[in-house]
Amino acid sequence: MRIGMLTGGGDCPGLNAVIRAVTKSLIRQCGAEVIGIEDGFLGLIERRVRPLGWDEVSGILATGGTILGTSNTASPFAWRGRDVSAEVVAYQRELGLDALVTIGGDGTMTMAARLGEVGGVPMVGVPKTIDNDIAGCERSFGFDTAVATVTEALERVETTGQSHGRVMIVETMGRYAGWIALEAGLAGAADVILLPEIDFDLERVAAVCRERHARRRATLICIAEGARPVGGTLTVERTVAGSPDPIRLGGVAHLLRERLQPRVDAEVRATVLGHVQRGGSPTPFDRVLATQYGNEAAHLLRRGQFGRMVTLQDGRLASVPLAAVAGQNRRVPLDHPLLVCAREIGVCLGEAG
Numbered sequence: 001m002r003i004g005m006l007t008g009g010g011d012c013p014g015l016n017a018v019i020r021a022v023t024k025s026l027i028r029q030c031g032a033e034v035i036g037i038e039d040g041f042l043g044l045i046e047r048r049v050r051p052l053g054w055d056e057v058s059g060i061l062a063t064g065g066t067i068l069g070t071s072n073t074a075s076p077f078a079w080r081g082r083d084v085s086a087e088v089v090a091y092q093r094e095l096g097l098d099a100l101v102t103i104g105g106d107g108t109m110t111m112a113a114r115l116g117e118v119g120g121v122p123m124v125g126v127p128k129t130i131d132n133d134i135a136g137c138e139r140s141f142g143f144d145t146a147v148a149t150v151t152e153a154l155e156r157v158e159t160t161g162q163s164h165g166r167v168m169i170v171e172t173m174g175r176y177a178g179w180i181a182l183e184a185g186l187a188g189a190a191d192v193i194l195l196p197e198i199d200f201d202l203e204r205v206a207a208v209c210r211e212r213h214a215r216r217r218a219t220l221i222c223i224a225e226g227a228r229p230v231g232g233t234l235t236v237e238r239t240v241a242g243s244p245d246p247i248r249l250g251g252v253a254h255l256l257r258e259r260l261q262p263r264v265d266a267e268v269r270a271t272v273l274g275h276v277q278r279g280g281s282p283t284p285f286d287r288v289l290a291t292q293y294g295n296e297a298a299h300l301l302r303r304g305q306f307g308r309m310v311t312l313q314d315g316r317l318a319s320v321p322l323a324a325v326a327g328q329n330r331r332v333p334l335d336h337p338l339l340v341c342a343r344e345i346g347v348c349l350g351e352a353g
Contacts, residue, residue: 001032003301004092005052005101007066008040008108012130012142013282014290015066018103020057021294027054030302035095041111042074044088049095062281073240075111089119098122099301105129106328109309113322116307124300125309125322126293130277133177135328136320137311141290146173146277147184153273154188154222161218167209167260169221169270171253173277177331178224180277182338185222192219192348196226197332200350206263208348213266223256225249292317
């Protein structure tokens with residue numbers, strides 16, 4: 001077997017653990033040759049690849065980022081104004097690849113599914129995103145590390161908030177799903193957690209802040225970048241032309257600060273964590289999960305089960321069709337046990353009444 005492998009979309013902790021596991025499992029189990037494709041689909045477009053042997057993937061388990069590089073703007077179907085997918089398929093055949101492993105989020109899985117359909121390229125996907133929003137997958141690697149990073153930030157911000165009696169707002173990533181804000185908010189003892197799934201009532205949030213200030217207590221607010229007020233819109237930082245997902249959210253924490261300040265007596269401060277959540281070494285949980293995903297991807301390749309993505313369902317490794325993942329987004333269900341728990345322990349979710 002000769003297998004190609006790429007990492008697409010945004011980087012996240014645990015990518016190197018997958019690269020390591022796929023490569024070592026294939027080499028040890030069936031003597032396969034593994035070819036690393038640089039910078040995601042851009043490497044296929046620009047014909048940039050390199051061999052991945054045992055030594056090349058040793059010692060990278062705990063390293064953040066990806067040794068192959070990645071790109072979130074290189075689509076074979078819309079590269080600089082034209083469709084180069086046929087050229088990408090031809091290059092894959094020229095390389096003699098029996099299959100391609102694509103490690104990425106929903107955008108990467110969408111492109112992989114489409115290449116498999118129109119070009120006949122055998123594909124196996126591995127879910128990657130700190131946002132934990134890939135359809136059909138209850139846990140993506142990188143998420144646990146992001147939650148740990150946000151939790152630490154909330155703890156640090158809370159102490160300065162307590163010292164000054166302030167309202168402290170921390171904005172997380174997550175795009176259109178609130179998984180990071182929800183889990184980190186609970187872990188970091190946030191008083192208010194605001195999610196994309198529940199439009200927040202500004203007066204309700206202000207009332208919580210005023211009540212806490214009257215008791216000489218600071219207020220800690222954890223808000224997801226995709227959250228919005230009732231009747232409001234998403235806060236878009238910028239758009240990126242040529243990207244499969246051109247909208248870049250960000251800045252809702254500053255918007256909330258501006259609208260809260262006239263409604264409360266306490267000083268309101270906002271912190272946007274940004275790419276801090278993507279960086280650094282993966283947690284032990286993410287290292288193990290990524291290793292399991294990489295090994296399971298190798299199993300799918302050996303069994304010839306193409307057009308599928310490795311996943312975790314009910315706590316067990318499984319796989320789902322790439323077509324079932326493409327273009328989908330996994331959001332927090334309104335009856336999710338963590339939301340129920342948050343309400344029952346008195347966390348404000350911005351709901352009116």
